[in-house]
Amino acid sequence: MDNVASVGKAHAVEAHAHHHEEELSFLRKYVFSVDHKWIGIQYGITSLLFLLFGFSLMMIMRWQLAFPGRPIPLIGPYLGEANAPGGIMLPEFYNQLGAMHGTIMVFMGVVPLAVGAFGNFVVPLQIGAPDMAFPKLNMLSYWAYFVGGVVMLSSFFVPGGAANSGWTSYAPLSVLATQGQTWWLVGMIFLITSSLLGALNFIVTIIQLRAPGLTWMRLPFFVWAQLVTAFLLLLAFPPLEAAGVLQLMDRLAHTSFFLPSGLVVGNKPLEISGGGSPLLWQHLFWFLAHPEVYVLILPAMGIVAEIIANNTRKPLWGYKAMVYSVIFLGFMSFAVWAHHMFFTGMGTVISAFFQTTTMIISIPSVIILSALFLSLYGASIRFTTPMLFALAFLPMFGIGGLTGLPLGLASSDIPLHDTYYVIGHFHYVVAPGTLMALFGGIYFWFPKATGRTMNDLLGKIHFWGSFVCINGVFMPMFIQGLAGVNRRLYDGGMQYAHAKDVLHWNTFMSYSAWGLAFFQIFFIINFFWSMKAGRKVSDNVWSATTLEWAAAPSPPPHGNFLTPPAVFRGPYEYSVPGHEADYLPQNQPTKA
Amino acid sequence: MQIPYTVEARPDTGLPNPKLGIWLFLASEVMLFGALFSSYILLRVSAPAWPHGYQELNVPLATLNTVVLIASSVTMVMSWAQLKMHNLARARMYLWLTVTLALVFLVVKFFEYGSHFAAGEYPEHSTFLAIYFTLTGLHGLHVLGGVIVNSYLAGPGAAMWRTEPEQYTNRVEVAGLYWHFVDLVWIFLFPALYLL
Amino acid sequence: MSGSGGEDIKHHVKVYKAVFTGLMVATVITVGVSYMRLAVLLAVTVAMIVATVKGSLVAAYFMHLKSEKPAIFWLLMLTASFWVLLMFIPVLMHLDSFEIQAQR
Numbered sequence: 001m002d003n004v005a006s007v008g009k010a011h012a013v014e015a016h017a018h019h020h021e022e023e024l025s026f027l028r029k030y031v032f033s034v035d036h037k038w039i040g041i042q043y044g045i046t047s048l049l050f051l052l053f054g055f056s057l058m059m060i061m062r063w064q065l066a067f068p069g070r071p072i073p074l075i076g077p078y079l080g081e082a083n084a085p086g087g088i089m090l091p092e093f094y095n096q097l098g099a100m101h102g103t104i105m106v107f108m109g110v111v112p113l114a115v116g117a118f119g120n121f122v123v124p125l126q127i128g129a130p131d132m133a134f135p136k137l138n139m140l141s142y143w144a145y146f147v148g149g150v151v152m153l154s155s156f157f158v159p160g161g162a163a164n165s166g167w168t169s170y171a172p173l174s175v176l177a178t179q180g181q182t183w184w185l186v187g188m189i190f191l192i193t194s195s196l197l198g199a200l201n202f203i204v205t206i207i208q209l210r211a212p213g214l215t216w217m218r219l220p221f222f223v224w225a226q227l228v229t230a231f232l233l234l235l236a237f238p239p240l241e242a243a244g245v246l247q248l249m250d251r252l253a254h255t256s257f258f259l260p261s262g263l264v265v266g267n268k269p270l271e272i273s274g275g276g277s278p279l280l281w282q283h284l285f286w287f288l289a290h291p292e293v294y295v296l297i298l299p300a301m302g303i304v305a306e307i308i309a310n311n312t313r314k315p316l317w318g319y320k321a322m323v324y325s326v327i328f329l330g331f332m333s334f335a336v337w338a339h340h341m342f343f344t345g346m347g348t349v350i351s352a353f354f355q356t357t358t359m360i361i362s363i364p365s366v367i368i369l370s371a372l373f374l375s376l377y378g379a380s381i382r383f384t385t386p387m388l389f390a391l392a393f394l395p396m397f398g399i400g401g402l403t404g405l406p407l408g409l410a411s412s413d414i415p416l417h418d419t420y421y422v423i424g425h426f427h428y429v430v431a432p433g434t435l436m437a438l439f440g441g442i443y444f445w446f447p448k449a450t451g452r453t454m455n456d457l458l459g460k461i462h463f464w465g466s467f468v469c470i471n472g473v474f475m476p477m478f479i480q481g482l483a484g485v486n487r488r489l490y491d492g493g494m495q496y497a498h499a500k501d502v503l504h505w506n507t508f509m510s511y512s513a514w515g516l517a518f519f520q521i522f523f524i525i526n527f528f529w530s531m532k533a534g535r536k537v538s539d540n541v542w543s544a545t546t547l548e549w550a551a552a553p554s555p556p557p558h559g560n561f562l563t564p565p566a567v568f569r570g571p572y573e574y575s576v577p578g579h580e581a582d583y584l585p586q587n588q589p590t591k592a
Numbered sequence: 593m594q595i596p597y598t599v600e601a602r603p604d605t606g607l608p609n610p611k612l613g614i615w616l617f618l619a620s621e622v623m624l625f626g627a628l629f630s631s632y633i634l635l636r637v638s639a640p641a642w643p644h645g646y647q648e649l650n651v652p653l654a655t656l657n658t659v660v661l662i663a664s665s666v667t668m669v670m671s672w673a674q675l676k677m678h679n680l681a682r683a684r685m686y687l688w689l690t691v692t693l694a695l696v697f698l699v700v701k702f703f704e705y706g707s708h709f710a711a712g713e714y715p716e717h718s719t720f721l722a723i724y725f726t727l728t729g730l731h732g733l734h735v736l737g738g739v740i741v742n743s744y745l746a747g748p749g750a751a752m753w754r755t756e757p758e759q760y761t762n763r764v765e766v767a768g769l770y771w772h773f774v775d776l777v778w779i780f781l782f783p784a785l786y787l788l
Numbered sequence: 789m790s791g792s793g794g795e796d797i798k799h800h801v802k803v804y805k806a807v808f809t810g811l812m813v814a815t816v817i818t819v820g821v822s823y824m825r826l827a828v829l830l831a832v833t834v835a836m837i838v839a840t841v842k843g844s845l846v847a848a849y850f851m852h853l854k855s856e857k858p859a860i861f862w863l864l865m866l867t868a869s870f871w872v873l874l875m876f877i878p879v880l881m882h883l884d885s886f887e888i889q890a891q892r
Contacts, residue, residue: 239627347884
C-alpha cells in the first residue's frame, strides 16, 4: 500500500516537475544533469570517444609491429621527437602506447560504456523507477570519471610521457618510472571513486526502486548482471585504491612499500629504506583486476540475454540457472586472483587452491553461455542487426573462455604465461566478446533513446566487416603465443629466433586491425545520421516485454513513465500459448 | 520528481535509500582499510626485523586519542537520540561536541606527527614508519571528512529540521553510521600499530 | 525506524552509557596487557580479541546493528568473507612460497 501511495505522490510531483524542466539552465540540463538517461548518454559518448582513442593508439602500435623501425605514415612527423624521431617509434613510446591502450580501453572505455552508459540508461527504466536512487551522486560519478579521463590523457604531454609500465603497473618498475606514472595513479583514484559511487547507486536503486510486482525472479537478466557487477565494483576496487595510495607514497614520499632491499638501478644502489614487497602490489592489483574482468563481461552477457530473448520470441532457457550462476560467479571471482601470479614463487599448496577455484569459476560461465545457446533451439529467430551482434558474441566468448582454461592450470600456464596467447585469450573475451555485445546493445536501445532506428544496411555492413576483421586481428595471436612470442615486445618479436616462423602474422594482424578501423566508419556515420534522420518508430519497435519498451515512451520523458508501472509476470513472456500477440508485456494486467 | 523511499522505509526491505547507501559505502571502506591492514601484515611477516609499536610510538597519547574518539561516538549517537526526542537544541549541542572531540583527536595527531618529524622520523626511513603514517594519515583524512559533514549538519544543515524533521534525523543517523565506522577503524588501528 | 517513543529512547541512552563504560574498561585492559610484553603470537591474539569485542559493541549498539534488518547483516557477512580472503591469502602465499621453503 505504501508503494502505491508514494508512487502516486511521485506521479503528482512529476507533473509539477515538468513545469520546472523548462526553467532549467543549459548547464543544469546538459552539463550537470541529474537525469539518469542524459547521464547515461554522457557516459556513452565519452566512453565511445575514449574507445576510439584507445583503438587509435593500438593502430599506431600495429604499424610498429608489422613494419618495425619504419617511419609511421601520415602522423609520424607529429608525434614529437621524444616519441618518434623521424617518425620512427622509440621503444619507450611503444611502452607508453601499450600501457595506455590497456588502461584506456578497460577503465575509460568498456566499463564506463557497459556500466555507466547502458546501466544508467536502461536499469531504472527496466525496473520501473523514475530515476536512480541518488541522482546528484550519479552526476558526480560521471564528472569524477571525466576528470579522471582528462588526467590520464594529459599524461601524454608531461616530460617522459605517459605511464609506460603496462596497465598492470608492476613494482618496482612503476615506482621508478617517469612522471606519467604519477598522473596514472591520480587518474585511477578519480576513476575508482567514480565507479565506487556509481556501484553504490546501482545497488540501492535495484534493491529499493523496483516497481510493485517486480519480484527478484521477474527481473530481466540484464538487471541481475548489473547488480552483481555493481557488487564487484563496490568491494573489489578499494584494494586497488589502497594500492594506488601506497604506490603514490613510494613515488612521492620515497617510502618502500613495494621496493625490496638491495635494489640497484643503473649500477647504483637505491637510497631507500627497503623491506618492501613487489608481490604486495601484485596481490592488491589482481584482487581488483580479476573481478574487473567479470565487470567487463557480465553487462555484455546481460545485453545479449535481452536481445536473444526478444529476437527468438521465446523465454530464455534456464533463467533461474542463469541467475544463480551469475551470483555464484560474482562470489567466486574474489577467490581466483593469484592465477595471474603462478610464476611468482608460489608454493604448491596455494597454487593448488587457486587452480581449483579457477576451474570451479568456469562452471557458472559455461552454464550461462549454454543457456544462451539453448535459448536458440526451436526459436523464430529475427536476424535484426542487434541479433547478429548477440549471436556472434556466443562463439566469440566461447573461444575466449575456452582458451583461458590452459592459463588457469599452472603447468600448462608455464609455456603460455606472458606470451601472445594470453593477449589473444583476453582480447577474445573483451573485443569480439564484450565489445560486439555492446555494439548490439547500441543498435537495440538506440530507438528507445531517440525514437528513431539506426539504418539496417549500414548496421549489417558494420557487423560483417567488424566480425571478419576482429577475428583476423586476434586469432593469429594464439599461433604466435604457442610458438613462444612474448608480449610487450616493441618490435613484435623480431629479435628472437624461435619467433621467426610466425612473425609474418604481424602484418596480417595489422591489416586486419586497420580494416576493423575502416568498418567503424559505417557505425559512426550511421549513429550520427540516424539521430537526425533515422526512421521514426513506435515506442515498442521491437515488440518487447520488458518495462523500458512496454511502459515508457521513446524517448522517455523526465520521470520516465506517464503512469507508474506495475508488474504482473516474468520478463520473457513471448509466444504464450493462447495469447494472440506473440509477446505479453510485464506490465500488462492479467485478464480477470 | 520525487524518488520513492528517500525518507520512509520500503516495506519489504525495511530500509530507506540513504541507510542502505551508507552501509554499502561502509562495506567498501572495510575493503579499503582491510587492504591496508593486509599490506601491514604481509610487510611485517616478511620483514627480517620489525620494531614493536610501543618502542617507536607514543602509547599514552594514543590511548588519550582512543578515549576521545570513543567519547565522540557516544556524543554522536546521543545527538541522534535527542532528535528522536524532538530536541533540536540538545541534538546540535551533541553534534558540536562530537566535532570538538574530533578536532582534539586531530590536534593530538598533529603534535604526534610533529614530534616524529622533529626526531627525523619520516615515512621514507622504514617500512614501519611508512605504514604507520599511511594508515593513521588515511584515517585522519576520514576524521576530517566527518568533521566537515558533522559541522554542516550542526550548522547550516540544521535548517532542514523546520521543514523535513524526519529527513534531517535520518541524515544525522547516516552521518553517525559513518562516524562510528571511523571510530571502529581506530579501535583496530590502535592495538595493531601501537601495542604490538 | 529503530525506536521512536520517548521511553524507548531513554532506554537506548542507558545502553549507550553502559557501552561507553564497557569500551573504557576494554581500552584499559588492552593497554594494560601490552605492558605485560607477552610473546608475539599471544599478544596479537589477545589484542585482536579485545579489539573485536570493542568493535562489536560499537557496531551492535551505536550503529544499531543488533536491531537492523537482515539485509544489512548479510551484506556485512559478505564483505567480511572477502575481507578474510584479502587479509589471509597474501600471508599464506608468503608462508607457502619457495622463498620460505628454501629457508627450512
